[in-house]
Amino acid sequence: MDQQSVVTAYRRLSRQYDRFFGPVFEQGRQVSVRAMDCQPGDRVLEVGVGTGLSLDHYPEGVEVVGIDVSPEMLDYARSRVNGNADRVTLQVMDGQSVDYPDDSFDKVVAMYVVSVAPDPKKVIDEMKRVCKPGGELFIVNHFSQGKGPMASLERLASPLSKLVGFRPSFPMADFLAMADLDVVETRPVNAFGYWTFIHARNR
Ligand SMILES: C[S@@+](CC[C@H](N)C(=O)[O-])C[C@H]1O[C@@H](n2cnc3c(N)ncnc32)[C@H](O)[C@@H]1O
Numbered sequence: 736m737d738q739q740s741v742v743t744a745y746r747r748l749s750r751q752y753d754r755f756f757g758p759v760f761e762q763g764r765q766v767s768v769r770a771m772d773c774q775p776g777d778r779v780l781e782v783g784v785g786t787g788l789s790l791d792h793y794p795e796g797v798e799v800v801g802i803d804v805s806p807e808m809l810d811y812a813r814s815r816v817n818g819n820a821d822r823v824t825l826q827v828m829d830g831q832s833v834d835y836p837d838d839s840f841d842k843v844v845a846m847y848v849v850s851v852a853p854d855p856k857k858v859i860d861e862m863k864r865v866c867k868p869g870g871e872l873f874i875v876n877h878f879s880q881g882k883g884p885m886a887s888l889e890r891l892a893s894p895l896s897k898l899v900g901f902r903p904s905f906p907m908a909d910f911l912a913m914a915d916l917d918v919v920e921t922r923p924v925n926a927f928g929y930w931t932f933i934h935a936r937n938r
Contacts, residue, residue, distance in 0.1 A: 737853055738804065738829070745785075745805035752786050752808065760847055761788070763875040763924040766932050768792035770920075771842050771873060780840040780865060782830035782858065783848030787812030790823060800840070802828035831857035839865045843937075844873040847930075850905045859914045866937040872916065874933040875924060878907035907931060 736744065745752075768789055773779060775796030781789065784801030785808045793799055799822060803809050809825050816823045828834055830845065831854055843862045849855045862872055911918070916935035924932045 736851070741851060741853070742804050745803075746807045749786065749805065749807035749811060753788065753811070756847075757788055760875075760925060760930075763930050763932060764789045764846055765792060766922065766924050767844055767846055767873050767875055770932070770934055771844065771871065773797040773842065777841045778839070780833070780835070780843045780862075782833075782843065782845040782862060783851065784809070784812055784825065785847075787815040787823075787825070789846065790815055793822075796822070798822050798824075800824045800826070800835075802826050802830060802833065804829050830861060833861045833865050835865045837864050838867045838870075840870065841867060842871045842873065846873075846875040847877075849874055849876045849910070855905075855910070856913050859916070863937055868937060870937045871919075872933075872935045872937055874935075875930055876910070876933075877905070877930045878910055879904045 769792075771779070773794055775794075778798045779793070779800070781799060781801045784790070784803050785805075787801060790799065790801070790812065801809075801812060801823065802825075803812070804827065806827050809827060812825050816825065830848060831852055843866045845858060845862060849858055852858045866872055916933070917938060918933060918935050920932075920934045922932045924930050
């Protein structure tokens with residue numbers, strides 16, 4: 736998908752997003768925010784924050800900047816912020832070209848975004864650039880298995896993947912070679928472990 740198609744897809748999907756993708760993706764959100772182990776004063780960038788379903792998971796005292804290319808998805812996120820307004824900033828912004836200086840954040844997270852973006856490498860490069868050296872990067876994404884029982888499941892889930900603009904074929908080995916990350920941990924998440932949580936340390 737090109738960028739305009741992504742924006743159009745999420746404009747259409749925004750109203751129904753929470754109903755369909757709230758519960759399905761929830762475990763990955765909780766695993767990610769828990770693994771971030773945010774401390775008071777931490778500054779976090781969430782790329783592709785969507786309707787803000789993760790925002791309640793962050794502890795008090797953490798500053799969260801959520802960016803997304805879809806104004807409509809962000810409208811729902813804004814309605815969620817309420818009392819957290821002093822610690823959450825939401826901005827329409829492309830994760831492939833982040834409008835923040837180098838080394839701005841302690842932790843950068845992208846949940847279910849990397850393979851939606853037209854250029855996943857640009858997203859990862861930007862995540863690394865705006866994260867402080869020694870900071871942490873967190874990604875949740877679906878990576879294709881290619882063969883075995885998971886490949887059959889993949890074929891079944893393929894319409895769901897396409898609905899949210901995911902590249903259904905994105906092998907993890909290709910992603911890791913492209914992303915060049917110092918991986919700390921990978922873990923299967925969500926139903927059938929169909930998605931993968933990745934924790935990496937920024938160089
Ligand atoms: C599958 S949704 C995930 C939303 C949220 N992270 C969640 O856990 O439900 C993907 C989101 O990424 C956003 N997105 C896609 N490409 C993007 C990009 N290049 N930069 C920022 N956000 C992007 C979409 O607009 C959408 O809100």
